[in-house]
Each structure stands twice: as C-alpha cells, then as structure tokens.
Amino acid sequence: MSQRVPAEIEKVLVSEQEIQAKIQELAQAIDRDYAGKEILLVGVLKGAVMVMADLARALETPVSMEFMAVSSYGSSTSSSGVVRILKDLDRDLADQHVLVVEDIIDSGLTLNWLLRNMRSRGPASVEVCALLRKPEAAKVEVPVKYVGFDMPDEFVVGYGLDYGERYRDLPFVGLLKPEVYAR
C-alpha cells in the first residue's frame, strides 16, 4: 500500500503497515476470545471510524455495528469527564456482547463514562478495543482488554484522529509540524 505523507506531517509514528498488522493481530485475539458468540461493535464517532471499518473486516466472528457520538460538557472536550450523548445507539444492549471501539485513549475520561453508561444497559459483557493509548495522560484507569499501541503523550493525527477536523483520512498516525499549530 502506498503512503501519502502530506507536507504538514513532521514524522510518521505508526505506519499504515504497522497499523494494519496490529489490527489483524487484535482481530485474531478477539476471534479467539469470542468463539461461538456474536459481537456488537460500538464505535465512538468520529475518531473510531477507521478502526471500526478495518477491525470489522478483519474479524471472523459475526459482528454488527453501532455508533455513538458524545461530547464533553463545557469548553474542554476531553477533561471534564461529564459527557453528553449527541447520537445514541439505535438498539437495546440487553444480552449483547459489546466491544467498544476507540481510536485513542487519552485521559480515559470519555471511556470511563462510556463504560459505565454501557454497563447500565444490561449487556452480556462489555470490553474495549483501542488502537492507541497514552499511558502518561491517564487521569483515570480504565480496563482495556485490547490495545494496539502505547504512545508517548504527544498530539497525534491520522487514522481517524484530527486537528481541526483535518487529517482523519491519513492511513498512518503521525506528528504535525509545529508551524501547523501557529496558523
């Protein structure tokens, strides 16, 4: 696969090949753990769309897909821990094996809230699969069964992650050049 690296990117941290290999590895672990079951993948918009699309296709376990959109109250998007649902799931979770799919776990506050919310809906089980995690940024410990890569606490874009809604479409995860923030 060819990699388009725009001029605004300082450095590729996780290449397209590394991401795709990791998704296959995660899918194999998930397939083993859910043998004989069906999974309801719950993607958290918008960042999770790429992981959802690739993970769903890599899994052999039968899956269905749901999406939620959430936003934190107040001006700070990811630090209040109080989350507002912008788009809820379209179905009941009763007796479902829910696998929450995230692009990145930063402070962990969004996921912490989401997990409590999911568990209150009576699913058979709830687990998490996140492609990226920043251990140094954690404000709350969240149990994440499937993690792709632990990252340094740096602002990254690509593969679902944006800066000002751009760069989500990049097939890799990378750092932006400092001058991009100065614009």
Ligand code: PRP
């Ligand atoms: C990102 C990411 C997670 C959340 C993680 O979403 O997709 O949902 O932040 O941060 P936390 O661990 O500090 O809570 P964001 O709010 O940027 O929305 P987006 O996916 O639409 O870009």
